[in-house]
Every structure is written in structure tokens, then in C-alpha cells.
Amino acid sequence: MLRIVDTRTGHLVEIPSVSRHLLSICVHLPASDAGIGIVDLRVLLVGDVLARAAELHGLQARTFLATPDLPQAQVEALERVMSAHGIHPPTTVGAHHPNGTLCAAADVHIHAYGTEAQDAVGGVRVDVGQVGPASGESGLADGTHPLSAPEGTDPLAVRMLMLAHPYRAPIVLADAVLEDARRTLANWRQLVADWAQEPSRPVPADVLRHAHAVLADDLDVPAVLDTLVDVTTRADVPAGAKFETFAFLDRVLGLDLAREVGHQHSAAT
Numbered sequence: 202m203l204r205i206v207d208t209r210t211g212h213l214v215e216i217p218s219v220s221r222h223l224l225s226i227c228v229h230l231p232a233s234d235a236g237i238g239i240v241d242l243r244v245l246l247v248g249d250v251l252a253r254a255a256e257l258h259g260l261q262a263r264t265f266l267a268t269p270d271l272p273q274a275q276v277e278a279l280e281r282v283m284s285a286h287g288i289h290p291p292t293t294v295g296a297h298h299p300n301g302t303l304c305a306a307a308d309v310h311i312h313a314y315g316t317e318a319q320d321a322v323g324g325v326r327v328d329v330g331q332v333g334p335a336s337g338e339s340g341l342a343d344g345t346h347p348l349s350a351p352e353g354t355d356p357l358a359v360r361m362l363m364l365a366h367p368y369r370a371p372i373v374l375a376d377a378v379l380e381d382a383r384r385t386l387a388n389w390r391q392l393v394a395d396w397a398q399e400p401s402r403p404v405p406a407d408v409l410r411h412a413h414a415v416l417a418d419d420l421d422v423p424a425v426l427d428t429l430v431d432v433t434t435r436a437d438v439p440a441g442a443k444f445e446t447f448a449f450l451d452r453v454l455g456l457d458l459a460r461e462v463g464h465q466h467s468a469a470t
Contacts, residue, residue, distance in 0.1 A: 203258060203417050205251070205309065206369070208328040213419060216325060217260075217308045224255040227265045227304030227324075228291065228311045237275070237282050239332045239374070240313045246360060247329050247368045247420075248311045249288040253453045254416045265304050266291040285356040287455035314369075330371040332363075357456050358383040364422045364454060386456060389447065392433060394461035396444035404446045405438055412450055425450055 203224070204213040217224050228248035230241050245266075252262035271279070276294075283290065304310060307324045314328040362382040366372050408428060415424035432438055432446050451458040 203255060203260070204419060205325060205327060206419050207325045208369075209326050214325050218325075222259070223261045223263060224252070224309070225263050225265070225307045225324075226252055226309045226311065227267055227307035229304075229313075229316070230266070230268045231313060231316045237279055240329075242282060242286060242359075243332055243363055243368075243372070244311055244313050244329045245283060245288050246286065246363055247327070248291075249455065250364070250368075250422060250453060251309065251311070251327075251420055252289065253455065254420060257453055258413065258417065264289070264291040265307060266294045267304055268294065286360050287357055287457065289455075314371075328369065330366070330369050332372045332374060334374050354379065355383060355386065358386050361386050361426075361454075361456055364456075365426055367423060368420060389429070389433075389456075389458055390461045393444055393447050393458050394464060396440040396447075397459070397462045399440035399444070401445060402439050402442035404449050405432075405442060408432060408438075408446055409449075416453065422453070425453065 203216050205216055206212065207214045226248050228245055230244060248264055248266075252264050255262040268279070280290075282288075305323070309325045309327055311327045311329060314331050358379060359382075362374070362379055363372065365382070412425055412428055415421040415428075429447060429450060432443055435443075438446070447458050
């Protein structure tokens with residue numbers, strides 16, 4: 202069972218609302234003359250992680266993407282942004298329609314905070330917190346400008362930075378925070394590659410229960426990241442179990458944590 206807060210009521214709501222195994226998610230991108238912004242990326246990311254969490258809980262997830270009527274160049278740019286940041290392609294992409302036809306039957310509607318929505322459309326409304334740069338810093342663009350990051354930045358470090366915050370909370374981007382996410386991601390990938398060389402062991406039962414519980418309770422991804430931090434230092438968890446834990450939870454996180462697996466062997470030969 203998954204539960205998420207409906208922005209309109211402030212209450213946790215079970216999704217899907219009826220006894221079925223399909224969760225339908227509609228991600229809404231607002232119209233903007235500036236192209237794909239960092240807030241748009243966060244909205245897409247929340248939809249992606251919700252779908253991944255649903256699948257981890259045994260549900261089938263179907264994602265629709267409702268966009269402005271974009272020119273082809275912006276459509277291609279949107280596809281590149283999603284691919285670079287590990288966001289699974291939606292089942293259907295279509296332009297916003299006055300009667301909400303594309304997403305009328307969706308269980309969950311995901312919007313950027315403060316955007317207008319049609320009251321007649323059913324389902325749970327989820328508002329994603331705003332994103333803005335720290336004062337005087339110029340790393341990632343603000344929410345109203347095209348997405349950009351310092352040259353050479355791993356886009357999945359941006360993904361990790363966003364996942365470290367509750368989806369409803371605003372994010373203030375700072376160069377130091379992005380660098381910290383980049384270092385942590387690189388360190389975890391190296392640890393996973395090292396652990397992969399040890400005999401496989403099952404994910405600890407307590408870790409599995411906790412991860413399922415926090416994801417089911419308002420999509421608490423920061424708690425999943427905290428769990429991984431804890432696992433790295435647990436002496437009672439063997440290396441093979443640490444590898445399986447990181448690989449399993451990466452199904453939701455989408456951080457490509459196994460990227461370096463096998464590279465040591467290739468270098469040695």
C-alpha cells in the first residue's frame with residue numbers, strides 16, 4: 202500500500218484508491234517560454250520516483266506527461282534531459298487539453314508548486330516544491346530558466362541532490378551542495394564496485410522492511426538515502442549484502458550505483 206499527501210486536503214491518501222494493481226500518474230509541465238527549467242526537472246523526477254516506488258511495491262505504474270504544445274526542438278531537448286537524469290520515458294506524452302482528456306482518469310497528478318490545475322480533474326494532487334539558486338551563485342539555473350549545470354557535472358548528481366530533499370520542500374541550490382552530492386555518488390559507486398567482488402548475500406530483512414515502509418509513507422526518499430548511509434558503516438552487514446542492498450534500492454533511486462562494477466577487473470587485465 203502506498204500513501205501520499207493530497208495537496209488540496211493535506212491528508213495522506215492511499216494510492217491507487219481502489220483495489221487494483223495499476224497506478225496511473227500524470228506529470229504536468231507548465232507552459233514556459235524559457236524551455237525546460239530546473240523546477241520542471243524536479244516535477245519529472247518526482248513522477249519517475251513515484252512510479253519506481255509503485256513497481257517496487259508490486260504495482261504496475263503508467264505515467265502520462267502533459268506538456269505545453271512544444272516545438273520539436275523543445276520536445277527533443279526534454280527527451281535528452283529526461284534520459285540524462287535517469288527519468289524513465291512516460292507511457293504517453295501529449296499537450297495540455299482544456300478538458301483534461303489525457304490525464305482525466307489518473308490516480309495522481311504531479312504539479313510544480315503554485316501552478317493552476319483544473320478542479321474538475323479527479324485523483325490526488327501532489328505539489329512539488331520550488332527550486333532556486335543560492336544568493337550570488339550561478340551553478341544550476343533558477344526555476345524559470347533553462348536547465349544548466351557546471352560543465353562536467355554528472356546529471357545523476359543533480360538527481361541525487363534533489364532526492365535528498367522531501368519532494369514538497371523547497372530546495373535552495375548551492376555549488377557546495379551539488380559538489381557534495383557528486384562526491385557522495387562517486388564514493389558510493391566505488392564502494393558498490395568493491396562489494397560486488399565479494400560473495401552475494403541477501404538484503405538484511407530490517408533494511409528491506411524499513412525501505413518499503415518509508416517509501417510507502419509519503420514517498421520518503423531522503424530516508425532511503427539515510428538508510429544507505431547507515432548500511433555503509435554497519436559491521437553486521439557483509440559486503441555482499443551491502444552490494445545487494447544498494448543494487449535493490451537503486452531501482453527506486455535511479456543513480457546508476459553499479460556503474461563502476463567490473464572496471465577494476467578490466468583495468469587489471
